[in-house]
Amino acid sequence: MNGKVHGAAGMALSSFVLTIHPQNPVVTTAAIIGSAFLAILSDVDHAGSSISQLPGFNLVSRILSLILKHRGFTHSLAAVVLLFIILKQNDFKPILIWIWVGAFFSHIFLDLFNEQGVQLLWPLPYKIALLPGMISVSSQPYSLVQTVLFQTFFWLSAIFSIHTFMTISLGYSQLKFAGEFWFQYVAPYIPII
Ligand SMILES: [Zn+2]
Numbered sequence: 001m002n003g004k005v006h007g008a009a010g011m012a013l014s015s016f017v018l019t020i021h022p023q024n025p026v027v028t029t030a031a032i033i034g035s036a037f038l039a040i041l042s043d044v045d046h047a048g049s050s051i052s053q054l055p056g057f058n059l060v061s062r063i064l065s066l067i068l069k070h071r072g073f074t075h076s077l078a079a080v081v082l083l084f085i086i087l088k089q090n091d092f093k094p095i096l097i098w099i100w101v102g103a104f105f106s107h108i109f110l111d112l113f114n115e116q117g118v119q120l121l122w123p124l125p126y127k128i129a130l131l132p133g134m135i136s137v138s139s140q141p142y143s144l145v146q147t148v149l150f151q152t153f154f155w156l157s158a159i160f161s162i163h164t165f166m167t168i169s170l171g172y173s174q175l176k177f178a179g180e181f182w183f184q185y186v187a188p189y190i191p192i193i
Contacts, residue, residue: 001110001137003040003050005146008153009110010039010103015160017099022167031096032161035103038083042074042107069119075108076122110149113137159190 014035018028043049044061045068052061064074073079083104087097111118115136117129129136137145166182169175 001114001149002146003043005150005153006039006043006107006110007036007050008150008157009106010035011157012153012160013039013106014099014103015157015164017095017102018164019160019167021095022164023093023095025165025168027093027096028164028168031099032157034096034100038100038104039107041104042071042079042111045072045074046070071111071114071116071118071127073119073122075111075118076120077108078122080105080108110137163187163190 011032014031018031022028023031037051040049040051044051044057045064046052047062047065049061051057068074080101084097084101087100092100108118108120112120112128112130113136114129115131115133115138117127119126120128131137137143137149140146162182166179166187168179170179170183
């Protein structure tokens, strides 16, 4: 699956959690932007991936792609635990840790539907794929399933993010109007869509 799908899925997941547990603007922004980054981080083991195009990641990605197998360690439960430990040691807010780890895991989960699967139980060598080859999601850049997935995650994350920021705006007198407008005239119609 391509980086756009993963990034949008990470943002949809984090912004959804924030609609249930609203946070202050700083935590909200950190949660959403951090999720977009962490949701594409696993593919740092592949030199042509979206994350390898980010400034500073090109060289890292090239080196790691020589050492690591694609969809190996960085797509494993061991990596999820490692990330959790690193974040925990840095004393981030628990909600941020769970959102970020969730976004990172969402990448691995989605890749389970890829044709080659992922080495979920690294260091065990087996690759796990949930769908048989014929109906699995192709990792080719232009596949219809990926386009549909991207559009779905993108619009969900847009709606959830606006909802989250409108909830925050209710707490600020200057922005209260925007929040009230959203909750009176837009939010009630979201479930219909
Ligand atoms: Zn991947």
